[in-house]
Amino acid sequence: MTRGDRIKKLRLDLGLTLQNVADAVGVSAPSVHGWERGAVIKSDKIDAVARALHTTPAYLLGLEEEARSKIRKIPVFESVSAGFGVSADDHVVGWRELWIDSDAEAAATLYIRAVGDSMAPRIQDGDLLRVLKVESVDAGRIGVFLIDGEMGVVKQAQYEPGCDWLVLHSLNPAFRDLRFQGDEELSRVRVLGLVKGCEWE
Numbered sequence: 001m002t003r004g005d006r007i008k009k010l011r012l013d014l015g016l017t018l019q020n021v022a023d024a025v026g027v028s029a030p031s032v033h034g035w036e037r038g039a040v041i042k043s044d045k046i047d048a049v050a051r052a053l054h055t056t057p058a059y060l061l062g063l064e065e066e067a068r069s070k071i072r073k074i075p076v077f078e079s080v081s082a083g084f085g086v087s088a089d090d091h092v093v094g095w096r097e098l099w100i101d102s103d104a105e106a107a108a109t110l111y112i113r114a115v116g117d118s119m120a121p122r123i124q125d126g127d128l129l130r131v132l133k134v135e136s137v138d139a140g141r142i143g144v145f146l147i148d149g150e151m152g153v154v155k156q157a158q159y160e161p162g163c164d165w166l167v168l169h170s171l172n173p174a175f176r177d178l179r180f181q182g183d184e185e186l187s188r189v190r191v192l193g194l195v196k197g198c199e200w201e
Helices: 003-013 018-025 029-036 043-052 063-069 103-107 182-186
Strands: 071-077 092-099 109-113 128-133 142-147 151-158 165-169 178-181 189-199
Touching: 003 018, 003 029, 018 029, 018 043, 103 109, 109 189, 165 182, 178 182
Parallel strands: 071 109
Antiparallel strands: 071 092, 109 128, 128 189, 142 151, 142 189, 151 165, 165 178
16 A cells, blocks of 8 residues: 555545645645645655544554564474474464564574473573574574484584584583584584574463
8 A cells, every 4th residue: 555545545534525634734635635646745744644644654654564564473383393393293382473574584483482491590491482493503592403303402502613512501500511522423413493582471
């Protein structure tokens, strides 16, 4: 819908004539007609037009529609296994709305539910983790990892560039770290995603 379409629809919905709007804004009826046909509204008139049509400048300019178009429905999975399809229970248990500008990022984003407290206090059992599917995670970041093709875990990646070792670190000191060293050991681990945020319900 164009700006002119929005103005005309609002005017008609309110039962206003071109002259009614013109009088409220302080312009001529032909000016209002011109806006409905696509003519540019001077910036000093936008607020007055919005008030006359009982709306907001953002709506008239199409900014609210643009913002709404960036709100995506992101799937929620009950576990790492479900979310990344590494087991037979690959199914969506819910949806959450999230503002994401990029279509590619939206397609690669999902939520999984944290299981256990190995990442406490930052991540608690049952928290929803917003995850971006990626193939690598920077050192110090929390990611989702697949070990031996079957066990999905959420851990902090620890390594040094060019090294032949990787530590999957648990923030909770009650849990031991998982260390992999050498090509054979490292091949057991695959990065599934990067944890971008943690939410509570």
